[in-house]
Amino acid sequence: MSLMSLTAVELGKKIQAKEVTAVEAAREAFLQIERMDSKLHCMITVDKEGALERAEKVQEGIEKGFFKGPLAGVPVVLKDNLCTKGMQTTCASKILYHFKPTYTAEAVKNLEQAGAVILGKANMDEFAMGSTTETSFFGVTKNPWNLEHVPGGSSGGSCAAVAAEECSYALGSDTGGSIRQPSAYCGVTGIKPTYGTVSRYGLIAYASSLDQIGPVAKDVGDCAAVLEAIASYDPKDSTSVKRKDYDFTTALVEDVKGLRIGIPKDYFGVGLDAEVRESILQAAKVLEGQGAVLEEFDLSLVEYAIPAYYIIASAEASSNLARFDGVKYGYRTKEYEGLHQMYKKSRSEGFGAEVKRRIMLGSFVLSSGYYDAYYLKALKTKALIKQAFDRAFERYDVILAPVAPTTAPKLKESLCDPIQMYLSDIYTIAANLAGLPGISLPCGIDSKGLPIGMQLLGDCFQEKKLIRAAYTFERTRTYERCKALKGVL
Amino acid sequence: MSRQYETVIGLEVHVELATKTKIFCACSTEFGGAPNTHTCPVCTGMPGALPVLNRQVVEYAIAVGLATNCTINQCCKFDRKNYFYPDNPQNYQISQLYEPICRDGYVEIDTPSGTKKIGIHEIHMEEDAGKLMHDEWEDCSLVDFNRSGVPLIEIVSEPDMRDAKEVIAYLDKLRLIIQYLGASDCKLQEGSMRADVNLSVRETGSTRLGTRTEMKNLNSFKAITRAIEGERERQIELLEMGKAVVQETRRWDDNKESSYAMRSKEDAQDYRYFPEPDLVPVWISDEWLAQIRARQPELRTQKLIRYKKEFDIPDYDAQIITSAKKMADLFEATTAICKKPKKVSNWLMVETMRLMKEHEMEAEELTFSPKHLAELIELTDKGAINSSVAKEVFEKIFLEDIDPLQYVEEHGLKTVHDESVLRTVVEKVIEENPQSVADYRGGKEKAMGFLVGQTMKAMKGKANPAAVNQMLKELLMVGI
Numbered sequence: 001m002s003l004m005s006l007t008a009v010e011l012g013k014k015i016q017a018k019e020v021t022a023v024e025a026a027r028e029a030f031l032q033i034e035r036m037d038s039k040l041h042c043m044i045t046v047d048k049e050g051a052l053e054r055a056e057k058v059q060e061g062i063e064k065g066f067f068k069g070p071l072a073g074v075p076v077v078l079k080d081n082l083c084t085k086g087m088q089t090t091c092a093s094k095i096l097y098h099f100k101p102t103y104t105a106e107a108v109k110n111l112e113q114a115g116a117v118i119l120g121k122a123n124m125d126e127f128a129m130g131s132t133t134e135t136s137f138f139g140v141t142k143n144p145w146n147l148e149h150v151p152g153g154s155s156g157g158s159c160a161a162v163a164a165e166e167c168s169y170a171l172g173s174d175t176g177g178s179i180r181q182p183s184a185y186c187g188v189t190g191i192k193p194t195y196g197t198v199s200r201y202g203l204i205a206y207a208s209s210l211d212q213i214g215p216v217a218k219d220v221g222d223c224a225a226v227l228e229a230i231a232s233y234d235p236k237d238s239t240s241v242k243r244k245d246y247d248f249t250t251a252l253v254e255d256v257k258g259l260r261i262g263i264p265k266d267y268f269g270v271g272l273d274a275e276v277r278e279s280i281l282q283a284a285k286v287l288e289g290q291g292a293v294l295e296e297f298d299l300s301l302v303e304y305a306i307p308a309y310y311i312i313a314s315a316e317a318s319s320n321l322a323r324f325d326g327v328k329y330g331y332r333t334k335e336y337e338g339l340h341q342m343y344k345k346s347r348s349e350g351f352g353a354e355v356k357r358r359i360m361l362g363s364f365v366l367s368s369g370y371y372d373a374y375y376l377k378a379l380k381t382k383a384l385i386k387q388a389f390d391r392a393f394e395r396y397d398v399i400l401a402p403v404a405p406t407t408a409p410k411l412k413e414s415l416c417d418p419i420q421m422y423l424s425d426i427y428t429i430a431a432n433l434a435g436l437p438g439i440s441l442p443c444g445i446d447s448k449g450l451p452i453g454m455q456l457l458g459d460c461f462q463e464k465k466l467i468r469a470a471y472t473f474e475r476t477r478t479y480e481r482c483k484a485l486k487g488v489l
Numbered sequence: 490m491s492r493q494y495e496t497v498i499g500l501e502v503h504v505e506l507a508t509k510t511k512i513f514c515a516c517s518t519e520f521g522g523a524p525n526t527h528t529c530p531v532c533t534g535m536p537g538a539l540p541v542l543n544r545q546v547v548e549y550a551i552a553v554g555l556a557t558n559c560t561i562n563q564c565c566k567f568d569r570k571n572y573f574y575p576d577n578p579q580n581y582q583i584s585q586l587y588e589p590i591c592r593d594g595y596v597e598i599d600t601p602s603g604t605k606k607i608g609i610h611e612i613h614m615e616e617d618a619g620k621l622m623h624d625e626w627e628d629c630s631l632v633d634f635n636r637s638g639v640p641l642i643e644i645v646s647e648p649d650m651r652d653a654k655e656v657i658a659y660l661d662k663l664r665l666i667i668q669y670l671g672a673s674d675c676k677l678q679e680g681s682m683r684a685d686v687n688l689s690v691r692e693t694g695s696t697r698l699g700t701r702t703e704m705k706n707l708n709s710f711k712a713i714t715r716a717i718e719g720e721r722e723r724q725i726e727l728l729e730m731g732k733a734v735v736q737e738t739r740r741w742d743d744n745k746e747s748s749y750a751m752r753s754k755e756d757a758q759d760y761r762y763f764p765e766p767d768l769v770p771v772w773i774s775d776e777w778l779a780q781i782r783a784r785q786p787e788l789r790t791q792k793l794i795r796y797k798k799e800f801d802i803p804d805y806d807a808q809i810i811t812s813a814k815k816m817a818d819l820f821e822a823t824t825a826i827c828k829k830p831k832k833v834s835n836w837l838m839v840e841t842m843r844l845m846k847e848h849e850m851e852a853e854e855l856t857f858s859p860k861h862l863a864e865l866i867e868l869t870d871k872g873a874i875n876s877s878v879a880k881e882v883f884e885k886i887f888l889e890d891i892d893p894l895q896y897v898e899e900h901g902l903k904t905v906h907d908e909s910v911l912r913t914v915v916e917k918v919i920e921e922n923p924q925s926v927a928d929y930r931g932g933k934e935k936a937m938g939f940l941v942g943q944t945m946k947a948m949k950g951k952a953n954p955a956a957v958n959q960m961l962k963e964l965l966m967v968g969i
Contacts, residue, residue, distance in 0.1 A: 081537075082537075083535075083536065083537045089536070091536075096536070099536070101530075101535065101536070101537070102530060102535060103530050103535070103538075105537060200537075200539060201537065201538070201539050202537040202538075203537055204536040204537045205536075205537065205767075207766075208766035208767050209766035235541065236539060236541060237539050237541075238539065238540065238541050238542065238767060238768050238769050239766075239767065239769060315763055316763075316766055318571075318761075319569050319571050319581050319761070319763070322571060322573065322579065322580035322581055323534045323536065323578065323579045323580055324536075325573065325575075325580060327575045327632070328533065328534065328578060329535075329536075339575065343573055363761060366571070366761035366762075366763050367759055367761060368759050368761075371761075371762075371763070375763060
């Protein structure tokens, strides 16, 4: 078995115990990338030279006792919307082709302080807009469980890379489900933390009020350890929250006795695939068997979450993406006459279709005369959704729900019907609108052989409850490696 | 002209705040660095960079709001104003539309018909843009982001002004208040204070507002006055010809003394304002507000009252001295040392003003120290130097802030009080000017002036003219 089949924490322990070195771990990761990535295309940038150099330094640091944490020397892959100083950061867009940031994102800096070795940057939907990783300018990523299927998105590259063992763990970002949904599709675990827990400084914004960076890994333990490393109060991010409970690994306790789990009926109705429903309800029973208390309840308003989300996210995106204009960095059209044409051509050629669709949608809903009818109404809906969750969390510790209506769809199936694709975000986006933490973890395999994920949602700042419940459930089953690794594909 | 017209004017005044760092990052606001040296990922609009509000900006905005009788919005918010231009690195400006920090204030101005209130609609905080430079040689444009993110407040008045004099009085009042608060130096020429004029005309007696135009690029009080008069005439001419005024933005060209249309309302951009998601609302607690209120410096109106009471100087003096914060500061500091308010006031009002005019300086540019002026006053009072020497020394203080004691000593300017020395010189002058002596004795009083002058000249100015006069009279009498 490869070092890459270990969890991040297991590998970290071996490195601390001097059984293997950080350099050996990095070399194995690159071996695996070479073996797998031509088929899967999880990566946009692979920085072998830089990573090996860094691994040597980290190893020195470990030997001197400078790096003592569980992630020291453990190889990681970053979603390509996280700024890395001097290393190309593209957001999977032509418009940021060859863009090298002048600074490193705060969350990545935190990882570096924990001794992480960055292998490179993972593929994603362009500017994180999409649910399949098919809108990337650099081409699609394939699902390591079945190459004809999508890995989900937008953090599809990160999740597929973890599943295919090209890295020990990865960072993703979640604006409407972009960590949780591809984690479910790829059979790995991912956490979307409470808004404000991980600094957004250096995360190239899609929708500022919804974006959060989070971990993707093989299990709950890794996710807790990574979250512990990346979460911090950052004065550079005005929306960052000062918390007292960054010790997320202390919640890795096998105990759900008396834990009140709410099951929103609205999430299990029409549109949910029968196998997925069955698998999640089965998981609920398992938790009940461990002492949790289940109760069904109505979480209405959810049907309004999708329109509210697409209005708010597109509005913010239309403004956030205005800076990509060919003036300062990134792509500029070759021939133009005058400023106006330079803007127009650079942006027309630089952005892909889905990004343009959302910029136009966002510009429209913010236009004078439409602002009140769309944007303001969406903000009010957002507030109502938050209230609905507040009421639910008065009664429940966690909410158990599906992550997506189905398992991973086939390539090209989703993009031809954007509305259908937007609707598939139904179970994940409410958490972003309400700022809640959510965890997605595997709970079964469907008849097509694709992994099924389940989702646990918690009240704001209640990651520990999620981690405890997810950990307890995870201990009842064994981690299933993707088929690509078993040589089946 | 048969009909009578009334001009209605409202102002949008941008003021650059005197913070050390920018509004949303820690970069310096200092003027004049090499291009793009006072920049960081935030003020150059790098992907992923986030703004963090400078607390001092809020405090200055509140201070100005309190001094202009505004209601402070204790939960104000920022919004994004979206528009594309290369000097604007994010292609949106962070400003305030929906919840500005101050609302509903006023300032009072003096008009020929008495005191008048000019309403302030709102004051909001925002960031400045960078600067574009066009390279003729390379045929390209370059952008310098050093000014990008410099904090501004925009003070929006109600349409309460009726002529250029009121506009200037209003601007003068605002400038003085803001200078007194230390929130900005408010220099029109350098752009730290900029005023856009919204103007419309209507028939006298009408209560409906006419269609207004907005005038930009007004860099001096003179330009503002000329632009207002020009625009009033232009609009009246249109109406007289039966044409309509078009709502548009116009640019004033002070060299040509005329304006031209920049863009009409139809071309007006839709800025697609929405709440800035990267910043949280600014909560201004009662405590914070009270602290700022307690720190408010004394403004001009209060100073005027105190000066009369505490220093017993004439109203005229107080008016002039308080017309610039720097002048008032100099007055108070000098008086604190020498305890002679009227003398200090005289030096400031006469010699200081004269030299400022001669050197085309603003009060803010004065650099001499109160200590040196106080010492000069002491020297004069003790009779150590006479008034003409004092003026000469003051010019040195004004220009180079020299130490008067040392200067007088080094240049031997002290008045000679030794009577025997003076007597010798006077005797010599009498001896050498028999004609004048004869004239004086013949009843020509003018001759005395000449003799005093000759004596002063012989003494190289270091004599006390009164003593010279006395001595001359004495000796000429003896001669009879």
